[in-house]
Amino acid sequence: xxxxxxxxxxxxxxxxxxxxxxANPISIKFSHVVAENTPKGQGALLFKxxxxxxxxxxxxxxxxxxxxxxGDGKEMEALLLxxxxxxxxxxxxxxxxxxxxxxxxxxxxxxxxxxxxxxxxGEAGQKLLRSMEDKNITGLGYWHNGMKQLSANKKLVExxxxxxxxxxxxxxAVLDEQFKALRANxxxxxxxxxxxxxxxxxxxxxxxxxxxxxxxxxxxxxxxxTESNHGLLDYMVITNTKFxxxxxxxxxxxxxxxxxxVTVEVNRLASELNEADKQxxxxxxxxxxxxxxxxxxxxxxxxxxxxxxxxxxxxxADLIQAAEAANKGE
Ligand code: LMR
Numbered sequence: 001x002x003x004x005x006x007x008x009x010x011x012x013x014x015x016x017x018x019x020x021x022x023a024n025p026i027s028i029k030f031s032h033v034v035a036e037n038t039p040k041g042q043g044a045l046l047f048k049x050x051x052x053x054x055x056x057x058x059x060x061x062x063x064x065x066x067x068x069x070x071g072d073g074k075e076m077e078a079l080l081l082x083x084x085x086x087x088x089x090x091x092x093x094x095x096x097x098x099x100x101x102x103x104x105x106x107x108x109x110x111x112x113x114x115x116x117x118x119x120x121x122g123e124a125g126q127k128l129l130r131s132m133e134d135k136n137i138t139g140l141g142y143w144h145n146g147m148k149q150l151s152a153n154k155k156l157v158e159x160x161x162x163x164x165x166x167x168x169x170x171x172x173a174v175l176d177e178q179f180k181a182l183r184a185n186x187x188x189x190x191x192x193x194x195x196x197x198x199x200x201x202x203x204x205x206x207x208x209x210x211x212x213x214x215x216x217x218x219x220x221x222x223x224x225x226t227e228s229n230h231g232l233l234d235y236m237v238i239t240n241t242k243f244x245x246x247x248x249x250x251x252x253x254x255x256x257x258x259x260x261x262v263t264v265e266v267n268r269l270a271s272e273l274n275e276a277d278k279q280x281x282x283x284x285x286x287x288x289x290x291x292x293x294x295x296x297x298x299x300x301x302x303x304x305x306x307x308x309x310x311x312x313x314x315x316x317a318d319l320i321q322a323a324e325a326a327n328k329g330e
Pocket of ligand 1: 034040090191
């Protein structure tokens with residue numbers, strides 16, 4: 001009897017161990033829409049490297065850059081369906097899931113990236129990470145790209161210069177209104193289509209950080225970039241809440257630690273990359289970079305600022321105040 005039980009136990013154990021050895025690693029697909037030599041592209045690759053180094057055999061990460069798996073019209077849906085486990089859409093792409101996140105799109109809200117950092121790390125920013133859990137979306141952190149610049153085939157010095165031009169915008173009502181406030185014509189378009197849109201004249205201009213302009217070669221089809229720093233392009237790294245909560249505790253904890261480390265690195269790298277890409281654009285000689293005097297920049301601020309009032313109700317005055325407090329170092 002004892003012998004039988006022991007044999008059965010040994011058998012079960014060996015089966016169990018064999019089972020473990022053969023267990024498939026957890027597969028994490030990370031899909032994004034930008035090139036690899038950008039802040040987000042580098043962040044995704046570093047996440048893969050650290051996850052596979054520290055969780056060998058337990059986790060495998062596949063990174064799909066440049067909209068090669070899902071473009072920005074589809075990636076959120078794919079996350080909810082479980083076809084992809086990590087994405088990092090720009091903060092302009094959340095309006096159907098969280099109205100509060102629209103705060104990041106308000107033009108001339110943040111004075112600089114340090115203020116953005118304070119807001120994201122503060123109570124309001126952290127709360128926004130968890131504002132979509134009832135929709136099965138968990139925010140794991142914020143990644144910087146940086147401040148957006150206006151580009152066009154016409155020199156934009158004052159807001160009136162933008163009148164009547166067609167600008168590509170991300171799928172964001174705030175950004176749509178921002179260009180309408182200039183009496184320009186916004187056109188929503190996915191990121192993968194922007195280069196062609198500019199090349200064929202479907203749109204005449206756009207707003208992007210230098211890293212996205214350079215890595216998508218937009219400077220080749222834009223004669224001018226106005227260094228307006230008028231708005232922010234940052235990301236929220238998100239996952240499917242059920243998937244994340246269903247991970248073994250040790251794996252989830254390690255992945256969260258890794259993501260925190262990657263966030264620090266991306267946010268350190270982002271301004272460096274944007275500066276380097278600005279220089280590469282200058283060196284390419286295709287595009288004139290227009291710098292604004294403080295007075296000229298003030299005109300853009302005045303022209304765009306009415307957008308705040310339009311969205312205050314949806315976003316919440318408290319969030320706007322928290323962002324303004326972050327400018328003052330609070
Ligand atoms: C855009 O669509 O312009 C950006 O969101 C692309 C990106 O992810 O940086």
